Amino acid sequence: MVGKYTGLSDSYLSVLKALLHASVACRRKLVVEWVAAGDLEDVTAKEAPDVYKNAWDLLKGSDGVLVPGGFGDRGVQGKILAAKYARENKVPFLGICLGMQIAVIEFARSALGLHDANSTEFDPETSHPCVIFMPEGSKTHMGGTMRLGSRRTYFKVPNCKSAKLYSNASFVDERHRHRYEVNPNMVPQFENAGLSFVGRDETGQRMEIIELPSHPYFVGTQFHPEFKSRPGKPSALFLGLIAAASGQLDAVLQNYGHENKLLPNGISNGKPSVKTYQNGNAIKSSNGSLNGVYSNGNGNGVHH
Numbered sequence: 001m002v003g004k005y006t007g008l009s010d011s012y013l014s015v016l017k018a019l020l021h022a023s024v025a026c027r028r029k030l031v032v033e034w035v036a037a038g039d040l041e042d043v044t045a046k047e048a049p050d051v052y053k054n055a056w057d058l059l060k061g062s063d064g065v066l067v068p069g070g071f072g073d074r075g076v077q078g079k080i081l082a083a084k085y086a087r088e089n090k091v092p093f094l095g096i097c098l099g100m101q102i103a104v105i106e107f108a109r110s111a112l113g114l115h116d117a118n119s120t121e122f123d124p125e126t127s128h129p130c131v132i133f134m135p136e137g138s139k140t141h142m143g144g145t146m147r148l149g150s151r152r153t154y155f156k157v158p159n160c161k162s163a164k165l166y167s168n169a170s171f172v173d174e175r176h177r178h179r180y181e182v183n184p185n186m187v188p189q190f191e192n193a194g195l196s197f198v199g200r201d202e203t204g205q206r207m208e209i210i211e212l213p214s215h216p217y218f219v220g221t222q223f224h225p226e227f228k229s230r231p232g233k234p235s236a237l238f239l240g241l242i243a244a245a246s247g248q249l250d251a252v253l254q255n256y257g258h259e260n261k262l263l264p265n266g267i268s269n270g271k272p273s274v275k276t277y278q279n280g281n282a283i284k285s286s287n288g289s290l291n292g293v294y295s296n297g298n299g300n301g302v303h304h
């Protein structure tokens, strides 16, 4: 998990729970390594080389990378580097809200060669604004301009991984909390270079889900799928991340959406899959492993 850690906020806790729900469904032990995004940046390499090395070691040792939502530009470059690392090394990646926006910025810089591409949230003067302030918003009334709550996303590419994970639904309703969005004018350029905008709002102009079809699992969402994840009913895209990180994505994509919302037929060892658990606490699964959440380091799992 590559974020900006000044303590665990509610949104990180929701993301953590969603990872846990998905891990239980996949019958894998979840180990979360907390990487402070700024520690991955060049400036840290100069100022605190040990911290920099430790952050990159943690990232490179991970089976999957998640960049959650956020505001403000601290750590943005580190998040971009994490997305680049995941994209180039085919490591499963899920970017949520800001996490999707930074993945789009990274793609614009690396794949389109637009070196100053940015969100106007971080560089209002960029000559390649690939993430922009939503036109209906008002910059002078920040409080009231956030696009909030449940909104509908329509799948535009029926065979994409996200649509399959959502049981081939034609649309999904997920929760939102953002002011910026992918610049729709740049979408054709991105799509020509291989980044697919598989989910959009009802107008087709607002990008809700990105995917890289050429990558094992590289998904970003403008919405926050973590808010609808529940024990026994993991969020589809978190399930995709954990399944991809544990070598089970193909099996999940083949079977998911038929009857059961959890993994059918015990993919890992043929025994019945775990169906429910209580209170989000660690449980013993049928194969005897402990499906808990483990963090490195001090009590709350946060490294400063």
Ligand SMILES: NC(=O)CC[C@H](N)C(=O)O
Pocket: 068, 069, 070, 071, 072, 096, 097, 098, 099, 121, 177, 178, 179, 180, 181
């Ligand atoms: N929740 C988020 O991640 C918000 C992302 C970004 N800061 C925006 O306002 O669009």
